[in-house]
Amino acid sequence: MENGNTYEFDLVTIGAGSGGTRASRFAAQHYGAKVAVVELPFGMVASDDTGGAGGTCVIRGCVPKKLFVYGSQYAEEFRDSKGFGWQDESQHKFDWQTLVNKKAKEITRLNQVYNKLLKDAGCERVEGKAKLIDRHTLEVALAVGGTRRLTAKNILLAQGGTPVKADVPGKEHAITSNEALSLPDLPKGPIVVVGAGYISLEFAGIWNGMGKEVHLMYRKALPLVGFDEECRAQVADNMRGRGVHIYSETNPIKLEKKEDGSIDFFYQGKDGETKSINCGLVLFGTGRKPIVWDMGLEEVGVKLDKHNAIKIDEYSRTSVDNIWSVGDVTMRMPLTPVAIMEGMAFAATCFGNKPTKPVHEKIASAVFVRPPLATCGLSEQQAQARLTGDIDVFVSKFKPMKNTLSGRDEKTLMKIIVKVDTDEVIGCHMVGDDAPEIMQGIAIAMKCNATKAQFDSTVGIHPTAAEELVTMRQRVRRIQGQGTGRGHEHGRMVG
Ligand SMILES: Cc1cc2nc3c(=O)[nH]c(=O)nc-3n(C[C@H](O)[C@H](O)[C@H](O)COP(=O)(O)OP(=O)(O)OC[C@H]3O[C@@H](n4cnc5c(N)ncnc54)[C@H](O)[C@@H]3O)c2cc1C
Numbered sequence: 001m002e003n004g005n006t007y008e009f010d011l012v013t014i015g016a017g018s019g020g021t022r023a024s025r026f027a028a029q030h031y032g033a034k035v036a037v038v039e040l041p042f043g044m045v046a047s048d049d050t051g052g053a054g055g056t057c058v059i060r061g062c063v064p065k066k067l068f069v070y071g072s073q074y075a076e077e078f079r080d081s082k083g084f085g086w087q088d089e090s091q092h093k094f095d096w097q098t099l100v101n102k103k104a105k106e107i108t109r110l111n112q113v114y115n116k117l118l119k120d121a122g123c124e125r126v127e128g129k130a131k132l133i134d135r136h137t138l139e140v141a142l143a144v145g146g147t148r149r150l151t152a153k154n155i156l157l158a159q160g161g162t163p164v165k166a167d168v169p170g171k172e173h174a175i176t177s178n179e180a181l182s183l184p185d186l187p188k189g190p191i192v193v194v195g196a197g198y199i200s201l202e203f204a205g206i207w208n209g210m211g212k213e214v215h216l217m218y219r220k221a222l223p224l225v226g227f228d229e230e231c232r233a234q235v236a237d238n239m240r241g242r243g244v245h246i247y248s249e250t251n252p253i254k255l256e257k258k259e260d261g262s263i264d265f266f267y268q269g270k271d272g273e274t275k276s277i278n279c280g281l282v283l284f285g286t287g288r289k290p291i292v293w294d295m296g297l298e299e300v301g302v303k304l305d306k307h308n309a310i311k312i313d314e315y316s317r318t319s320v321d322n323i324w325s326v327g328d329v330t331m332r333m334p335l336t337p338v339a340i341m342e343g344m345a346f347a348a349t350c351f352g353n354k355p356t357k358p359v360h361e362k363i364a365s366a367v368f369v370r371p372p373l374a375t376c377g378l379s380e381q382q383a384q385a386r387l388t389g390d391i392d393v394f395v396s397k398f399k400p401m402k403n404t405l406s407g408r409d410e411k412t413l414m415k416i417i418v419k420v421d422t423d424e425v426i427g428c429h430m431v432g433d434d435a436p437e438i439m440q441g442i443a444i445a446m447k448c449n450a451t452k453a454q455f456d457s458t459v460g461i462h463p464t465a466a467e468e469l470v471t472m473r474q475r476v477r478r479i480q481g482q483g484t485g486r487g488h489e490h491g492r493m494v495g
């Protein structure tokens with residue numbers, strides 16, 4: 001790799017999260033670039049001065065969250081097992097500290113794995129907080145003290161995002177997902193969860209599974225804005241059925257800490273009245289914002305977009321032509337595999353002489369509630385709003401086989417959305433056990449522009465729930481597209 005002997009590095013990356021790590025490893029390993037990666041020192045709970053290799057996903061996002069989801073599922077299995085002849089589930093007791101301690105050990109191990117991945121790829125790791133000085137220079141406030149200046153031909157901004165709390169009085173008494181994953185103990189009283197995105201629903205599901213009384217509050221009639229409406233309703237029904245107290249069309253007003261350590265949470269109910277709940281914990285899952293402050297961005301000329309995310313072109317180049325950006329800080333689609341894709345596309349473009357645009361279409365994702373929701377492509381509402389012509393909707397709602405003996409009163413929902421003139425499957429959605437595992441395979445078919453006829457000609461695996469996706473013959477409705485014909489999802493996940 002040509003370094004021009006002018007700069008110390010071909011690339012300096014800020015942030016060793018999902019996007020920054022993959023981009024840096026690829027640039028070094030595949031394209032021979034001389035790379036340095038700046039990352040904050042490791043801390044289990046993120047702060048302005050702590051982070052760690054692996055980033056949000058590994059340390060305080062996808063991975064610990066999924067471990068907690070696994071942990072929360074046992075009670076449901078013990079309960080369901082009675083229908084299959086197992087007795088005495090009352091002996092099982094849940095111990096939060098065991099789970100949190102084991103999770104911490106695993107995350108510490110993964111952080112070391114990420115450090116090693118970067119080292120093995122030949123990337124220099126610099127521990128500290130980086131900011132831009134000019135378009136080729138960064139200054140790092142080193143974790144060991146003092147500062148170091150790094151010069152680079154190219155700079156990659158991959159510093160991610162951070163949670164935002166609803167701006168109400170007493171918000172300092174609420175926690176975010178950062179703290180939720182490392183709570184020293186679960187509160188004695190009920191838990192209030194505010195918001196209806198991925199994070200609120202996943203934590204509401206986790207604590208409900210662990211036997212806590214959970215009150216979930218959100219502003220709209222249904223949770224998960226941007227997802228298919230029937231799936232949104234099914235998720236809400238399932239959560240209600242499992243004992244989560246749901247308050248739709250409500251707004252947080254204020255929090256007051258009591259002498260006994262509990263919190264009075266005030267909210268405006270559906271009827272417009274002010275009400276309150278006394279609880280032990282409040283979680284705000286009210287969104288995340290890109291980290292764009294105190295980094296010298298404006299001074300160097302890196303522009304922000306209307307969402308206060310870093311403005312990039314289709315190749316992830318910022319408004320300064322040697323500065324690039326990937327992942328949550330660009331808010332295109334804040335998911336780990338998307339940050340990874342953007343990182344690899346950047347490395348190919350910048351160092352591989354292969355201009356590569358990341359493609360934000362037909363990306364499957366899942367909300368790890370119980371049972372989970374998984375989705376790929378357009379919802380029925382998005383298809384209708386964006387396409388022209390006829391759209392066929394196939395829906396199947398059925399009692400999964402396991403529930404016949406377990407007695408659990410919960411249905412599985414599957415939907416397929418088809419563009420009639422081409423017969424292409426443009427959307428697939430599922431709420432039910434194993435939905436994320438199933439949807440990953442469906443996403444491959446959809447990436448290959450599979451038609452409904454090809455789904456129908458696929459032979460199922462029996463007996464599974466997934467076979468329903470290749471046996472849905474009866475269209476439930478045909479709707480008329482009312483859009484301009486722009487066929488795919490826009491970049492952002494939430495509508
Ligand atoms: C609770 C939770 C659960 C999630 N679950 C899922 C999931 O199940 N599936 C999924 O696909 N996505 C999930 N996500 C989203 C996913 O974690 C993010 O999309 C992904 O981590 C983004 O990667 P990134 O590289 O853009 O940023 P990050 O992973 O956030 O990495 C950015 C890094 O930059 C560092 N940094 C910041 N500022 C500086 C600075 N000035 N100097 C040096 N370093 C700096 C930070 O310490 C951090 O390590 C979840 C997120 C959360 C919060």
Ligand SMILES: NC(=O)c1ccc[n+]([C@@H]2O[C@H](COP(=O)([O-])OP(=O)(O)OC[C@H]3O[C@@H](n4cnc5c(N)ncnc54)[C@H](O)[C@@H]3O)[C@@H](O)[C@H]2O)c1
Pocket residue numbers: 165166167194195196197198199200202218219224225251252285286287288333334335365366367368493494
């Ligand atoms: N399973 C996954 O893949 C997964 C899991 C967690 C997070 N993520 C990613 O992280 C991103 C952030 O997640 P999130 O759940 O924090 O954000 P989100 O944007 O998905 O949801 C935020 C929720 O908070 C509500 N809200 C915002 N401001 C509010 C206010 N002032 N008062 C009351 N409610 C308010 C919104 O209406 C919305 O329901 C997601 O978009 C997703 O891409 C993914």
